[in-house]
Amino acid sequence: MKKSKKNILEKNGWKVSNADEFLKLSAEESALIEMKLTLSQNLRQLRLKRNLSQKELAALLESSQSRVAKMEAGDSSVTLDLLLRSLLSLGSSRKAIAKMLEQ
Amino acid sequence: MKKSKKNILEKNGWKVSNADEFLKLSAEESALIEMKLTLSQNLRQLRLKRNLSQKELAALLESSQSRVAKMEAGDSSVTLDLLLRSLLSLGSSRKAIAKMLEQ
DNA sequence: TTGATATATGTCAGATATGACATATATTTA
């Protein structure tokens, strides 16, 4: 795993304090985090494609601009449930979401 | 939507008290619930394929038998995060999960 | 039957996620 990726993860609150500990991230945890990051990225893409600001998307989702920012930033406080609900609200189909995950 | 499906949803805690209210389930909510049910079913299949009891799977996940039962039952208190972590722990790959969702 | 094992259901205290808010920092526009 590249240093840059580790930095990104740490910045977003994933507890990865040193290389050893990082290696202890189980394969499952890593996979889950990477799935979240993939969905985050797709969320931002979709929002921009629709020419919405984070504030506008937040209104659509009945959430807040700051939470949308956190979703797009891949913050560790954001669940898959919230990401998926958001993608669906932006018009993604279940199939489209499956496609995002098949990588 | 068939009556039987409505009954299943209600039984599992999805607030769907009457037909009118049921119709108000947004398309997104329905899609999310169906995705969860799909993953629930796959979880049970996988567990049985591995010849594990719910108790044994719970130990593997550092969870409890009752929570595994709820996961498999599609209980509304169970998040996608937990379902996906469980599937990954049972050896499902990200790709396999994408496949489950592509339906 | 009976006892053993598996699964389902209800509850709850503690853990985690949420929207909201304030405010910092970019980015865009005039």
Next chain:
DNA sequence: TAAATATATGTCATATCTGACATATATCAA
């Protein structure tokens, strides 16, 4: 440039999820 708009970051009260436990109900073997 400066002002306006957009996005990022930190915090918090409330809401929701979690593992654990008790206990009910199946399922199965003797």
